[in-house]
Amino acid sequence: MKSYEKLERVELRLAEKLKQLLVTCNLCFDGSDVAILSSCAFVLYELRVTDTQMPVLKQREPPELPCNLIVEVDRISNLPGHIIDKILSHLSLRDAVRTSILSTKWRYKWVTLPYLVFDNQSVLVSAPDQTLVKNKLVSIVDHVLLLHTGPIHKFKLSHRDLQGVSDIDRWILFLSRGSVKEFILEIWKGHRYRLPSSIYSCQKLIHLELFNCLLKPPSNFNGFRSLKSLDLQHITMDQLAFEHMISSCPLLERLTLMNFDGFTLLNIHAPNLLFFDVGGVFEDVSFRDTFHLAVVSIGLYVNTGNERNLAFGSTGNLIKFFACLPHIQRLEVQSFFLKYLAAGTIPGKLPKPCVDLSFLSIRINFNDIEENLAALCLLRSCPNLQELEMLARTEDQAPSRAATNIAENFQSFPFNQLRIIKIVGVSGIRQELYFINFLLANTPILERMTVKPGSMDGGWELVKELLRFRRASMHAEIIYLDP
Amino acid sequence: MAPKNKNPNGENVVPEVQQKKTQALILKSSDGEEFSISKSAAGLSVAIKNMMEDDCAGGVIPLPLVDGGTLARVITYLNKHAEDGASDEDKRKFDEEFLSGMEVDVLCDVALAGNYLDIRGLFHDVCQRIVNGMKNKSVEWVRKTFRIESDFTAEEEEQIKKEYAWAWEGVDSDAD
Structure with a gap:
């Protein structure tokens, strides 16, 4: 019989499987008698073959027999709990909860999920009015937290129908007693939600x-x-609280701040900070001990105007800003931040060049002479720009007062690494052409x-000028895009 | 019915890297099969990488929790992902094909191996693949796909649906 020949090769493996089976079935097994094992494997293998060929026979078999296990009906239900958790964490919460109906084994598999996400996809709620929707949402979160067992690593609450209700206080208090590592709370509408003090005792937090x-x-x-990692958007906080929070998170690597009020001075003291993304209205920014900071995107959403700039000391914001950013x-200099940088003295270049800077993006008003000079100073301080x-x-x-004579500021400066340049939103004015000419x-x-x-307007003139400029690179292509 | 532990390409799979003179090491499966693999490919598994750093077993790394058939699959995956010329697009296509042909049992084996060997990309993809068989599917469909035998009475099922009514809201009862 052919299956006998096959058997020779599979015997050992089947024996191995059998051993596992006997162990899982809690049967006592010596483990030394390979011959018996092989015979068992042989019988089991035969049974498996006949199993498919003779369905009548199958019906006579009691379901508890190992032969049913060996064809491995339902592998997935018997996977270890932590693997199931990881598989289920790829499902939305509602999909995961619905697995409870599959079988008794699945009844409570979802309750150990370490990641709990309540958002518009994972919790669908429909009700005729807002209050009902809110009540339903609250009872769902309560229900899930009541049934949940084991650690909660991540808790995310971001549902468009949930305002800053006091029920959230209760959930945060509950989480603060555990070991939550990742906490995300997004209140889509209504007033700012005042966080309860229990949030500040979540000492295991890695991401907030x-x-x-x-x-x-x-x-x-x-x-x-x-x-x-700290991400604060549309938040209110007072100046001292903000400074204290940043400086007392010693491991902080990523900081995102968007649209904040209550503080206007961005005093950042964070020795491990690598990434800083900020956009909002602020008066001043200063860094202390941020020597590892590598990625900065900074946007000032209000035009400070020329008058205010004079109030700053003679050091100048450019020098001040880059002093603590050696690496x-x-x-990315966004919105009106170049205007801020241009305040005070604008040196020809920074005292210490930004040797690691490979990507630079500047939002600039080409009509503003100070901004032009600040941009030039920046460019000349980035010899390794790519x-x-x-x-x-x-x-x-x-056009500001002396827009006439900045031509002399464009002395040659080698950009030996610069490969890609993008210039967007230009209208063909003289200062723009100076920059393009200088860069080419x-x-x-x-x-x-x-x-x-x-x-x-004036697109054709711009193209004519672009064609004229001498290019240091033989391989450079110039792409002119329609507006 | 072929034995489950067969290698996907027939027996005695010899990974291509064996022919190359690159630095290689041997991975030994739970059932004693040995596979040669380049160090760069093996290093994509965090667990194997750690074992290599500890320099255990002089070039032969025993993997008592992975059988030969599964190990052969995992090695195919690692080799592709360590291939010099393979673009991200190539790898993505490979991943898709690699997993699409697998039966549920095999997916479970590969998930276990991916987790044990700490191959994050593989483990993530396998979990995703398994989950795709559950997403927006009817209970019956999921039970059939994963060969899960229900031991609930109709009454008990109703009770569960009632208890978690919110999770069934908006679910098309005939979805499959």
Whole structure:
């Protein structure tokens, strides 16, 4: 019989399987008698073959027999709990909860899920009015937390129908007694939700993300000692609380701040910070001990105007800003932040060049002479730049006073690494052309310059000028995009 | 019915890397099969990488929790992902094909191995693949696909549906 021949090869493996089976079935097994094992394996193998050939026979078999196990009906239900948890964590909460109906084994598999996400996808709620929706949502979260057992590593609450209700206090208190590592709370509408003081005792937190919240840490708050990533958007916090929070999270690596109020000075003291993304209205930014900071994106959402700039000391914001950023690799200067940098003295270049900076993006008003000079200072301080983006910001203001003679500021400067340049929103004014000319003439390995004007007006003139400029790179292509 | 532990390409799979003179090591499965694999491919498994760093067993790494058939599959995966010329797109296509042909039992084996050997990409993809068989599917469908035998009475099922009514909200009862 053919299956006998096959058997020779599979025998050992079957024996191995059998051994496992006997162990799982809690049967006593010596383990030394290979011959018996092989025979058992042989019988089992035969049974398996006949199993498929003779369905009548199958019906006579009691279901508890190992032969049923060996064809491994239902492997998945018997996977270890931590693997099931990981598989189920790929499902939304509602899908995971629905597995409870599969069989008694699955009845409570989902209750150990370490990641709990309540958002619009994982919890669908429909009800005729807002109050009912809210009540339903609250009872769902309560229900899930009541049934849940084991550690909760991640808790995310971000449902468009949930306002900052006091029930959240209760959930946070519950989480604070466990070991939550990741906490995300996004209040989509309504007033800022005032976080309860229990949030500040979640000392296992690694990632904290808050949207539309009011933070008032208690006076004895000693920081989040494990926190590596903090994302605060649309939040209110006072100046001292903000500074204290940043400086007392010693492991903080990533900080995102968008649209905040209550504080106007961004005093960042974070020795391990690598990534800083900020956008909002603020008066000043200063870094202390941020020597590892590598990626910075900073947008000032209000035009500080020229008058205020004079108030700053003679050091100048450019020098001040870069003093604590010796290893910066990527920098995005957004909205009106270049205006801020241009305040005070603008040196020809920074005292210490940003040797690691490979990507620079600048939002600039080409009509503003100070901004032009600040941009030039930045460029001359980045000898190893590989990619540059200049995005024109148009403002309804007359060309500033001495827009005439900045041509002399464009002395040659070698950008020996610069390969890709993008210039967007230009209108063909003189200062823009100075920059384009300057960049083309000083980039020996440039591969591509993309120019996209802000409008159709004067496009043809711009193209004519672009064609004229000498290029240091033989391989550079210039791509002119329609607005 | 072929024995489950067969290698996907027939017996005695010899990974291509064996022919190359690159630094290789031997992985030994629970059932004693030995596979040669380049160090760079093996290093994609965090667990094997740690074992290599500890320099255990002089070039032969025993993997008592992975059978030969599964190990052969895992090695195919690792070799592809360590291939020099393979673009991300190539790998993505490979991953898709690699998993699409697998039966539930095999997926479970590969999931266990991926977790044990700490191959994050593989483990993630396998979990995703398993879950795709559950998402937006009817209970009957899921039971059939995974050969899960229900031991609930109709009454008990109703009770569960009632208890977690919110999880069934908006579910098309005939979805499959």
